[in-house]
Amino acid sequence: xxxxxxxxxxxxxxxxxxxxxxxxxxxxxxxxxxxxxxxxxxxxxxxxxxxxxxxxxxxxxxxxxxxxxxxxxxxxxxxxxxxxxxxxxxxxxxxxxxxxxxxxxxxxxxxxxxxxxxxxxxxxxxxxxxxxxxxxxxxxxxxxxxxxxxxxxxxxxxxxxxxxxxxxxxxxxxxxxxxxxxxxxxxxxxxxxxxxxxxxxxxxxxxxxxxxxxxxxxxxxxxxxxxxxxxxxxxxxxxxxxxxxxxxxxxxxxxxxxxxxxxxxxx
Ligand SMILES: NC(=O)C1=CN([C@@H]2O[C@H](COP(=O)(O)OP(=O)(O)OC[C@H]3O[C@@H](n4cnc5c(N)ncnc54)[C@H](O)[C@@H]3O)[C@@H](O)[C@H]2O)C=CC1
Ligand SMILES: O=C(O)C1=N[C@H](C(=O)O)C[C@H](O)C1
Numbered sequence: 001x002x003x004x005x006x007x008x009x010x011x012x013x014x015x016x017x018x019x020x021x022x023x024x025x026x027x028x029x030x031x032x033x034x035x036x037x038x039x040x041x042x043x044x045x046x047x048x049x050x051x052x053x054x055x056x057x058x059x060x061x062x063x064x065x066x067x068x069x070x071x072x073x074x075x076x077x078x079x080x081x082x083x084x085x086x087x088x089x090x091x092x093x094x095x096x097x098x099x100x101x102x103x104x105x106x107x108x109x110x111x112x113x114x115x116x117x118x119x120x121x122x123x124x125x126x127x128x129x130x131x132x133x134x135x136x137x138x139x140x141x142x143x144x145x146x147x148x149x150x151x152x153x154x155x156x157x158x159x160x161x162x163x164x165x166x167x168x169x170x171x172x173x174x175x176x177x178x179x180x181x182x183x184x185x186x187x188x189x190x191x192x193x194x195x196x197x198x199x200x201x202x203x204x205x206x207x208x209x210x211x212x213x214x215x216x217x218x219x220x221x222x223x224x225x226x227x228x229x230x231x232x233x234x235x236x237x238x239x240x241x242x243x244x245x246x247x248x249x250x251x252x253x254x255x256x257x258x259x260x261x262x263x264x265x266x267x
């Protein structure tokens with residue numbers, strides 16, 4: 001496989017730190033720069049917790065980085081407001097991009113899909129890189145055809161900025177592809193405390209739990225007459241996401257346009 005030159009945005013973050021290790025351990029990956037909110041002009045190896053072999057410059061200005069460094073792929077693991085800006089910027093420069101950052105609305109996805117198409121540039125937005133989470137979403141889509149009353153409970157660490165999670169939104173979106181919109185619960189139900197019934201997407205209820213001690217977990221509950229099916233996935237650590245990040249960085253080299261969801265590139 002040809003060498004892939006990578007710019008990583010978010011090298012000091014929880015996911016960024018894991019991604020640096022994965023890049024370091026992948027012979028055909030080469031880190032050529034990092035985009036950080038500070039530390040401009042430093043080397044990645046000098047940032048706390050980063051592999052000592054990484055002789056790549058840090059930029060605090062993403063536009064300057066993309067213009068100055070010869071790279072094949074930008075991997076973004078930052079925060080919702082920044083991930084969107086980075087993807088738009090990269091597409092405008094014709095740079096292929098893998099986005100793990102969540103918090104994209106359906107309007108964002110529509111706009112960025114059009115831009116990727118217009119710029120004839122490959123991009124992957126993957127709300128969840130863990131293989132088990134992809135299977136949970138696919139199994140949920142299968143089950144929804146037969147058990148259409150569904151509630152999603154996603155549970156994450158308390159440092160998470162977006163709610164509901166990207167995975168919960170993607171799960172709900174996959175379900176809406178096979179299920180008619182429907183009202184769940186009693187037609188006259190009323191929330192005595194606002195938010196008690198969670199968020200709602202085409203009738204599917206989504207509940208977000210944030211607690212220290214959690215990493216990334218989701219249960220999809222399907223209720224039927226006299227029965228309950230639960231499909232559950234747990235990421236115990238962030239290493240669980242790395243095979244998916246690697247696959248996305250390899251796959252984005254071969255596509256044109258924007259792909260939303262790792263399930264679309266898995267064989
Ligand atoms: N797709 C997936 O499988 C997964 C996605 N995520 C998502 O990835 C994102 C990052 O998650 P974590 O690493 O847990 O968060 P984190 O808070 O640990 O790391 C985010 C990093 O982004 C950096 N950052 C902020 N502004 C920046 C800027 N302008 N330029 C460059 N870097 C900037 C911060 O300094 C921080 O180091 C979140 O949106 C999260 O939801 C997290 C886990 C798995
Ligand atoms: O912020 C996180 O941690 C995670 N974010 C992604 C999401 O919003 O679904 C993926 C995973 O759940 C971890």
